[in-house]
Amino acid sequence: MWPCRRFYLPLTGAQFVIVGVMELDKMDENDWKYHGEGNKSLVVSHVQLSRVLRLLKYPAEDSENPPQTVEQAFRQIQNIVDFSSNVMSSLLGEKFIHSGEVVKLPLEFVRQLSIKVQHQRPAWRCEKVMDIYSGCALCLPNLTAPALHQPAHTPPLCIEIKPKCGFLPSSKHVSKDIKTKVCRFCMHQHYKVASGKWKRRSLYCPLDLFSGNRQRMHFAIRHLIEEPQNNLKIFKGGQCIYSSKEGSDDAMDLTSLLHHLRPYFQHGNKRINSHMTSKAVLNDFIQVLVNALLSGGGGDGGVVTDRQGEGRSFCEASVFNKERIRHGSQGLPSDSVLFRTLQTQMLDTLDIEGLYPLFRRVEQHLQDFPKERTRLQMDGPYDEAFLEKLQKCPTDDDGCVEYAVAKVHQYRVAMTAKDCSIMVTLVPRSEEEEDDEGLSSQRWLRDFLSSRPPAFSYSVSILDLDPKPFDSIPRQLRLDQKIVSCYLRTGGALPKGSMPPHSGIFTAAEREDCTLLFHPV
């Protein structure tokens, strides 16, 4: 069992935060290890406790001097907590959100930590360095190593998916027809391959994942597995066991993934056939994941009601063959993580092309009246008033700055939802648990007869819910233009060798036809 003594890290004045078994004067870098990083933060996990520290990063050229004061760094992280807990939580659903707490760490600890993790960082992320000046960090539960898990049991599996934008814009401001046919992710893939960010194109399409149709979702996840890029990571017992290495030419090591997955889908669950094929293991894994994504977010998957019609379109670049749909779609359940994420993404009603003139209106207003920046909450605080501003936005543009501000706020919230990650934690149900409920033998028989995948308890969380800065909007417009023109220039064609290699597990026909692999549940 993990120790459960509690210590407190002092923050400002009388504020204290419980960070588990950590004493401020005894913070030791050896208790922490590198866990992962994104574009703007680096994450370390505690070796025993279910805790992570998320530290800010900034460009390496600023490494000699702190880019902001301690107060500014503290405010930036507090803004992240407030945005997550007051704004995103209300839109996405509290049950999915862990906002965390700001902590103030000893500077010597942070410096030693930065030295310790440096050699584990991927080279392509090293154009930014960890903030060693402020001592401020965000302390969060470690979603890849849940506290309730008992170390003696089979470790939980955690699947992190960064789904990206799940709809096609229908705004009248969209100037290029292609944007209403091919989704942003699929077009962006061409630009990423052309600019050398990734060597191979991913065949994942977010519209398939967000469709609510199990076949399409299954298909989408299989393509995430084939070419994860930064859209899929798999953890076992808190360790990352599957992710892409940027710039690598190597095909993904599916054999190693299968080696990790097999025990979860075979031995522990009394499968009668002693050898499941690799394909069957992957199918079961994907099916369990689809179930979790369609569930209300936790537990063992109750009855789901209030399904919305699929009603959303296909992306013309998706390799899913829609003629093949065998099982009518029920759409996304309205309490599922995907539904809530998509609804929040869809607060971008105007598309960047329609939003940009409103951004300019706000920008001009702020140039004329700089003090208005505070009243209009352009940089927070992210409180209830901020949420109200974006929720009470008038439907029609009356030409005033308030309308423009509300649309800009909505767009920024949608950007966050388009860039967040979903973490699904799967904990295998032990035979004792099933026996306690008198389920084991019934379930075994049912699973055997119907080839259902084994039982897991699961929880679903959403991470990386940081506010996107107001000033990032012009960059969005430029990127949108580059992506569309690259796609139109190449006619959707990719250079040779940029398609994901065959994994050897799925045949060419199966890669196009998900129905071969699909079990109804």
Ligand SMILES: O=P(O)(O)O[C@@H]1[C@@H](OP(=O)(O)O)[C@H](OP(=O)(O)O)[C@H](O)[C@H](OP(=O)(O)O)[C@H]1OP(=O)(O)O
């Ligand atoms: O603009 P996008 O769609 O490329 O998204 C950026 C992400 O690139 P992706 O396409 O997912 O590889 C990008 O991810 P990577 O660094 O490529 O892993 C960041 O998430 C970036 O967010 P921020 O600026 O760090 O807050 C993301 O930028 P925002 O647009 O969300 O600000």
Ligand SMILES: Nc1ncnc2c1ncn2[C@@H]1O[C@H](COP(=O)(O)OP(=O)(O)OP(=O)(O)O)[C@@H](O)[C@H]1O
């Ligand atoms: N609470 C958590 N528990 C476990 N792992 C986490 C947690 N928060 C973040 N991580 C891991 O750390 C990685 C980086 O975190 P995060 O996505 O928040 O960084 P970022 O810099 O904001 O990303 P982006 O590139 O999207 O801006 C995540 O991909 C995830 O694997």
